[in-house]
Amino acid sequence: MMRFLLLFSRQGKLRLQKWFTPLTDREKKKVIRDVMALVLARPPRSCNFLHWRDIKVVYKRYASLYFCTGLEDQDNELLTLEVLHRYVELLDKYFGNVCELDIIFNFEKAYYILDEFLMGGEVLETSKVAVSVSMENADTLQETMEEYMNRPAF
Amino acid sequence: MSPSVPLQEMIRAIRSARTQCEERGVIQRECAAIRAQFRQADNGGRSHNLAKLLYVHMLGYPAHFGQMECVRMIASPRYSEKRVGYLGAMMLLDEKQDASLLITNSIKNDLSHSNQYVQSLALCTLACMGSAEMCRDLAPEIDRLLRASNSYIKKKAALCAVHIVRKVHELGELFVPAARSLLSEKNHGVLHGAVVLIIELCEQNPETLERFRKTVPDLVQIMKGLVLSGYSPEHDVAGISDPFLQVRILRLLRILGRNNEGASDSMNDLLAQVATNTDSTKTVGNAVLYETVLTVLDIKSESGLRVLAVNILGRFLLNNDRNIRYIAMTSLQKIVGTDHNAVQRHRGTIVDCLKDQDASVKRRALELSLALVSASNIRSMMKELLLFLSSCPPELRAHAASGIFNAAERYAPSQRWHIDTMLHVLITAGGDVRDETVPNLIQLITNASELHCYTVHKLYRALLLDISQQSLVQVACWCIGEYGDLLLKGDCQETEPVQVTEDDALDALETVLQSHMSSPATRGFALTATMKLSTRITDNVDRIRSIVSIYGSCIDVELQQRAVEYNALFRKYDHMRAAVLERMPVIEKNSPGHTNGESTGEAVKDVPTAKMKQGEPLLLQQPANQVCDLLDLLGGSEETLQPGPAVDCLVSGLSVHAAGTAGGDLLDLLGGFEPAELSPAPQVLAYDKGGVTLTLSCEKQSDTGLTVTLTASNSSDSDLSSFTLQAAVPKSVQLHMKAPSGDSLPARGTAKVTQMVVLNNPNKVNLKMRVRVSYTRQGSPFQDTVQIDSFPGLDAAGQ
Numbered sequence: 001m002m003r004f005l006l007l008f009s010r011q012g013k014l015r016l017q018k019w020f021t022p023l024t025d026r027e028k029k030k031v032i033r034d035v036m037a038l039v040l041a042r043p044p045r046s047c048n049f050l051h052w053r054d055i056k057v058v059y060k061r062y063a064s065l066y067f068c069t070g071l072e073d074q075d076n077e078l079l080t081l082e083v084l085h086r087y088v089e090l091l092d093k094y095f096g097n098v099c100e101l102d103i104i105f106n107f108e109k110a111y112y113i114l115d116e117f118l119m120g121g122e123v124l125e126t127s128k129v130a131v132s133v134s135m136e137n138a139d140t141l142q143e144t145m146e147e148y149m150n151r152p153a154f
Numbered sequence: 155m156s157p158s159v160p161l162q163e164m165i166r167a168i169r170s171a172r173t174q175c176e177e178r179g180v181i182q183r184e185c186a187a188i189r190a191q192f193r194q195a196d197n198g199g200r201s202h203n204l205a206k207l208l209y210v211h212m213l214g215y216p217a218h219f220g221q222m223e224c225v226r227m228i229a230s231p232r233y234s235e236k237r238v239g240y241l242g243a244m245m246l247l248d249e250k251q252d253a254s255l256l257i258t259n260s261i262k263n264d265l266s267h268s269n270q271y272v273q274s275l276a277l278c279t280l281a282c283m284g285s286a287e288m289c290r291d292l293a294p295e296i297d298r299l300l301r302a303s304n305s306y307i308k309k310k311a312a313l314c315a316v317h318i319v320r321k322v323h324e325l326g327e328l329f330v331p332a333a334r335s336l337l338s339e340k341n342h343g344v345l346h347g348a349v350v351l352i353i354e355l356c357e358q359n360p361e362t363l364e365r366f367r368k369t370v371p372d373l374v375q376i377m378k379g380l381v382l383s384g385y386s387p388e389h390d391v392a393g394i395s396d397p398f399l400q401v402r403i404l405r406l407l408r409i410l411g412r413n414n415e416g417a418s419d420s421m422n423d424l425l426a427q428v429a430t431n432t433d434s435t436k437t438v439g440n441a442v443l444y445e446t447v448l449t450v451l452d453i454k455s456e457s458g459l460r461v462l463a464v465n466i467l468g469r470f471l472l473n474n475d476r477n478i479r480y481i482a483m484t485s486l487q488k489i490v491g492t493d494h495n496a497v498q499r500h501r502g503t504i505v506d507c508l509k510d511q512d513a514s515v516k517r518r519a520l521e522l523s524l525a526l527v528s529a530s531n532i533r534s535m536m537k538e539l540l541l542f543l544s545s546c547p548p549e550l551r552a553h554a555a556s557g558i559f560n561a562a563e564r565y566a567p568s569q570r571w572h573i574d575t576m577l578h579v580l581i582t583a584g585g586d587v588r589d590e591t592v593p594n595l596i597q598l599i600t601n602a603s604e605l606h607c608y609t610v611h612k613l614y615r616a617l618l619l620d621i622s623q624q625s626l627v628q629v630a631c632w633c634i635g636e637y638g639d640l641l642l643k644g645d646c647q648e649t650e651p652v653q654v655t656e657d658d659a660l661d662a663l664e665t666v667l668q669s670h671m672s673s674p675a676t677r678g679f680a681l682t683a684t685m686k687l688s689t690r691i692t693d694n695v696d697r698i699r700s701i702v703s704i705y706g707s708c709i710d711v712e713l714q715q716r717a718v719e720y721n722a723l724f725r726k727y728d729h730m731r732a733a734v735l736e737r738m739p740v741i742e743k744n745s746p747g748h749t750n751g752e753s754t755g756e757a758v759k760d761v762p763t764a765k766m767k768q769g770e771p772l773l774l775q776q777p778a779n780q781v782c783d784l785l786d787l788l789g790g791s792e793e794t795l796q797p798g799p800a801v802d803c804l805v806s807g808l809s810v811h812a813a814g815t816a817g818g819d820l821l822d823l824l825g826g827f828e829p830a831e832l833s834p835a836p837q838v839l840a841y842d843k844g845g846v847t848l849t850l851s852c853e854k855q856s857d858t859g860l861t862v863t864l865t866a867s868n869s870s871d872s873d874l875s876s877f878t879l880q881a882a883v884p885k886s887v888q889l890h891m892k893a894p895s896g897d898s899l900p901a902r903g904t905a906k907v908t909q910m911v912v913l914n915n916p917n918k919v920n921l922k923m924r925v926r927v928s929y930t931r932q933g934s935p936f937q938d939t940v941q942i943d944s945f946p947g948l949d950a951a952g953q
Binding site for chain 1: 283
């Protein structure tokens with residue numbers, strides 16, 4: 001299973017963090033610091049896999065964002081690269097040509113998409129179409145409720 | 155108080171802050187506003203505020219005051235508020251927080267909500283942060299959802315069940331029937347969730363694994379469908395149909411086929427099919443191939459299939475993509491123990507990877523190369539490894555150095571090669587080697603007696619070039635001290651002759667002594683080496699005396715002590731200097747990993763006595779005891795037997811304890827223990843030869859302590875000088891010899907020499923002692939050994 005998923009920029013600003021194991025705030029901060037330092041120090045065309053403590057770190061850079069995840073011993077690293085790619089595709093489909101600003105200003109949507117795609121550190125839905133459909137439905141549900149309650153969304 | 159702004163405006167405000175201080179100010183204002191809003195009654199902007207708080211939390215600021223708000227929002231009937239509330243719960247609450255228990259009831263209610271999206275929120279949150287109690291409470295609900303709901307909920311319930319099983323292993327039993335039935339679903343999401351659940355159940359419980367083995371045919375069927383099916387737009391990724399599901403099924407097959415012939419047989423065809431049909435141009439295909447290879451190598455597959463798998467790994471090794479090479483090496487590492495020959499075939503490529511730019515690939519290549527070293531390829535591999543060592547990143551140096559040493563030790567084709575290799579490593583990476591390397595290397599050098607001349611010349615030259623690598627300098631100093639005469643003689647067949655004068659050698663040692671780069675241990679080596687040279691050179695003894703006397707007032711206590719003792723050796727005990735500083739005997743080879751200090755009994759038995767200079771294994775202890783006793787004589791007060799820097803450690807390490815060790819096993823070889831006579835502190839004659847008699851008497855000090863007094867007298871017609879006694883006892887007994895009363899035995903018994911020996915026998919073993927007598931009679935030295943099995947004053951058990 002995946003232990004965590006982090007998105008951070010080249011400057012070291014965290015854009016999204018998802019933890020699949022219970023850790024204290026202090027431990028989380030330490031993990032973020034260490035993993036960020038390791039990943040940001042890597043030269044451009046190096047291997048996407050690292051070893052840190054007892055977990056395998058898989059990271060991929062998309063434009064200005066690093067997508068980084070920690071795996072356990074049994075997991076398939078190459079497949080995880082595909083998982084990260086699939087997540088980016090889903091974001092792209094939802095936001096239309098996604099860029100870092102979209103993720104900053106709509107971070108809660110990024111989380112909702114993630115929750116439709118991964119759960120408990122495992123892949124939940126393998127079909128792109130199904131994820132998009134559920135996101136649309138959920139958004140519609142939210143808007144309908146909002147309209148009904150006559151209040152603006154955010 | 156400024157009015158609260160909608161989320162996006164707040165984010166804009168934070169981002170436009172130019173300094174940290176400004177940002178903190180904005181955030182503090184916002185948090186204050188949010189807190190005030192939370193305290194108010196229900197207003198429409200609650201989800202606003204919580205979202206803002208979550209953003210602030212992501213930036214790293216404290217947000218714990220939002221926890222109760224999350225709980226309240228989750229309980230709200232509005233979907234938008236629930237959504238943000240659950241998101242907040244996943245970010246702010248974890249099982250360690252007390253507030254997490256409060257949401258259990260809300261989750262329970264939402265699990266039975268009419269709207270599936272509300273149900274999915276609850277399931278997601280439970281799978282993310284559900285504690286063990288929550289899991290126990292809600293497990294039956296999850297089981298119900300697994301059976302009777304639509305596929306959207308089923309897949310989420312399956313992964314939720316996985317989380318529950320991970321948290322509370324006993325609940326696994328509950329989910330087994332549902333998991334089994336889920337395998338017949340068509341929906342890929344549900345199928346994937348089911349496979350993950352079954353994997354988790356099988357890993358937790360071996361009995362469950364047995365039961366699930368019957369599903370292998372079904373799994374093979376599903377897999378075949380995926381591999382052979384045509385293009386399916388919904389699940390296709392670069393030509394592979396649903397790679398996520400394929401990899402999962404392969405992993406489950408691996409678990410089910412492990413150690414089971416029947417299951418493995420039924421998978422063989424499928425695995426061969428996947429291995430040959432999968433397109434490996436893209437990462438996706440390689441991911442599936444990788445999983446297939448791992449499965450083939452783990453189950454009891456037929457040999458043809460195994461060969462296919464290793465060939466795939468070989469192909470991966472040649473791939474341009476670094477990632478693929480990396481995982482190829484990781485997999486090869488796993489099988490290098492079992493399929494060694496297959497991996498050997500790819501040795502060339504692996505060694506090439508040592509030169510890769512990437513640090514991860516280098517690390518893998520290093521580990522794999524070290525595992526592939528064997529007797530037949532040691533020379534070529536070592537060349538590559540040494541080349542690697544000179545250019546490798548610093549974090550890998552220590553690992554590489556120790557790996558090289560181990561390989562060299564196991565497969566060295568010749569002693570000269572071994573010494574050369576070790577020297578090379580010390581020169582390139584001397585700062586990163588382990589401490590025990592120095593004594594190991596020294597012991598190796600002493601063993602290669604033909605190469606002493608060559609070694610000392612090489613080390614001298616290395617010392618001239620660079621005195622910063624401490625390990626190298628220590629070994630070099632030791633050798634120059636020990637084999638200084640060979641260095642000065644100049645002629646050596648193996649290297650070009652170079653004339654080294656006594657001044658040159660002393661200059662080199664003095665440079666080490668005075669350099670600020672030398673550690674205190676290294677200085678100790680250098681001082682002792684200088685001292686040893688005093689007996690090996692002829693002209694510059696005065697220079698040595700002056701060096702030594704300067705250090706008599708050195709600030710470093712260890713150096714000062716040494717210098718003072720050596721000074722005393724010059725002044726009062728000059729006649730003993732030659733004996734004290736003579737060439738050391740060959741040091742014992744102990745089992746690898748032990749320093750010379752802890753010798754094991756077998757080592758002593760193994761050494762053929764012919765190899766030893768004087769033919770008696772006990773002599774190993776002689777230099778130690780000699781030095782110890784002499785130092786007792788000289789200093790009288792200092793703790794001379796304590797672990798000092800390595801040189802003396804080699805010697806004194808063989809001291810008190812080890813002296814007993816080897817001696818003990820010899821004593822074991824020599825036969826049983828005769829019971830002692832029962833008499834109160836009598837004198838027993840232990841040795842009588844050539845006019846020299848040795849008597850001993852014992853006195854019990856405590857339950858385990860014993861004092862033995864040895865008295866020697868000379869009834870012959872000639873005076874005896876330089877009379878010394880050395881003793882050895884069994885392994886667990888501790889021995890301390892006090893200073894003898896004197897060292898000369900005049901003729902016809904006019905005076906005696908007594909020496910007290912304090913023994914401590916904590917384990918109450920059979921007490922035996924071996925005593926070596928040595929003296930000089932009319933200019934010629936004499937030595938003899940006697941074994942004492944019975945001690946007067948001890949009871950029959952020897953205690």
